Amino acid sequence: MSTGQQIPLKCAQCGTESKYALEALVMQTARCLSCGRSFVKEGRGWARHIDEANAFYYWAEVLIGTEDLLGIPYPGIPDGDVLGNKPLPDHTLREIVQTVEAHIRNETVAISKVLESATKLANRPILAEHLDLPILQAFGVEEWSRKWE
Numbered sequence: 001m002s003t004g005q006q007i008p009l010k011c012a013q014c015g016t017e018s019k020y021a022l023e024a025l026v027m028q029t030a031r032c033l034s035c036g037r038s039f040v041k042e043g044r045g046w047a048r049h050i051d052e053a054n055a056f057y058y059w060a061e062v063l064i065g066t067e068d069l070l071g072i073p074y075p076g077i078p079d080g081d082v083l084g085n086k087p088l089p090d091h092t093l094r095e096i097v098q099t100v101e102a103h104i105r106n107e108t109v110a111i112s113k114v115l116e117s118a119t120k121l122a123n124r125p126i127l128a129e130h131l132d133l134p135i136l137q138a139f140g141v142e143e144w145s146r147k148w149e
């Protein structure tokens, strides 16, 4: 998801509708063009939305890549139970390892294939020390919703 997109918003204070750069919204600098009201609340919502979309992308790509490396055919490893428990940006690569391990019953292979898949995706080494970081941090991707906490 690109922060260069224009997002249509209606001001809660004066009702003016306009388009705002997503980057300005998540940077908390967007203000209503008519009355100057700050779009902080809307910005937080968009920040969470971007983080969730990015985290889902990395989670799904690492898992699909790991299935490919292991030669596991469609429909692959079930991940619904793991994903349902908490916000996506709080998930770690360790949880993907656990998901894979539950399926293939081999922790060593699960760790090595998840790291191999993540390394391919990132195009730089993803190491065992990255396993317990929130998934976007493991990939060095900006987490907009944590910026303003």
Ligand SMILES: [Zn+2]
Residues within 6 Å of the ligand: 011, 012, 013, 014, 015, 016, 032, 033, 034, 035, 036, 037
């Ligand atoms: Zn306004």
